[in-house]
Amino acid sequence: MSRVLKTVAYVLWICAISTPRLLLAVCPMHLVIVKGSVEHAGRNAIVRVQLLYPKQQGGDSSDETVEDGAFTLQVPFYTQSRHPVLVGSLAEKCNREPESVVISLLRGDQEYDRVSLKIKEDFTRPYESAYVSKTKIVLRGSDDSH
Numbered sequence: 001m002s003r004v005l006k007t008v009a010y011v012l013w014i015c016a017i018s019t020p021r022l023l024l025a026v027c028p029m030h031l032v033i034v035k036g037s038v039e040h041a042g043r044n045a046i047v048r049v050q051l052l053y054p055k056q057q058g059g060d061s062s063d064e065t066v067e068d069g070a071f072t073l074q075v076p077f078y079t080q081s082r083h084p085v086l087v088g089s090l091a092e093k094c095n096r097e098p099e100s101v102v103i104s105l106l107r108g109d110q111e112y113d114r115v116s117l118k119i120k121e122d123f124t125r126p127y128e129s130a131y132v133s134k135t136k137i138v139l140r141g142s143d144d145s146h
Contacts, residue, residue: 027080027094030129032119034073034103036137041066045141046106049073051098059098066105075101105139113139 034049050061062075081093098119105113115137117123123131 027078027096028129029076029078030097030131032075032077032098032101032123033130033132034075034101034117034137035071035133036103036139037070038066038105038139038141039069040141041069041105041139042107042141044107045112047071047073047139048102048104048106049075050102050104051075051077052100052102053096053098073103101133103137103139105141107141112141115139 032049032051036047038045038047045066046063047066048061048063051059053059060075060077062073064071064073077096077098079094079096081096100119101117101123103115103117104111117133117137119131122134124134125131
């Protein structure tokens with residue numbers, strides 16, 4: 001019985017001293033920022049920005065109702081890969097980033113316009129944690145959307 005109790009105490013002690021290290025091992029959050037304008041948006045038009053990861057897997061997204069024909073959308077995403085790597089100790093793999101970004105103009109169930117951008121070609125990184133579109137995106141709705 002004493003041996004079992006010592007083992008349990010040892011495991012609890014290891015967990016207690018390891019917890020701060022595990023909390024510090026969290027990968028950072030980054031941000032994709034897209035700025036643009038909308039022509040002929042119509043009422044209740046929404047701009048959606050969706051991040052696409054390798055193998056065209058959809059991921060994080062953000063929506064904004066169009067006001068005054070302009071939009072600025074920020075989409076946060078975690079850099080932690082889905083599969084942590086074990087290399088003798090628990091180590092997070094913090095290299096997850098989207099490959100492309102899809103910007104859509106929607107009203108109800110209808111998509112009026114869509115622009116696709118590549119992260120490596122169409123974005124700058126003014127900060128280590130931020131990707132900003134190099135150009136202002138222009139989306140066009142229907143001329144009869146008013």
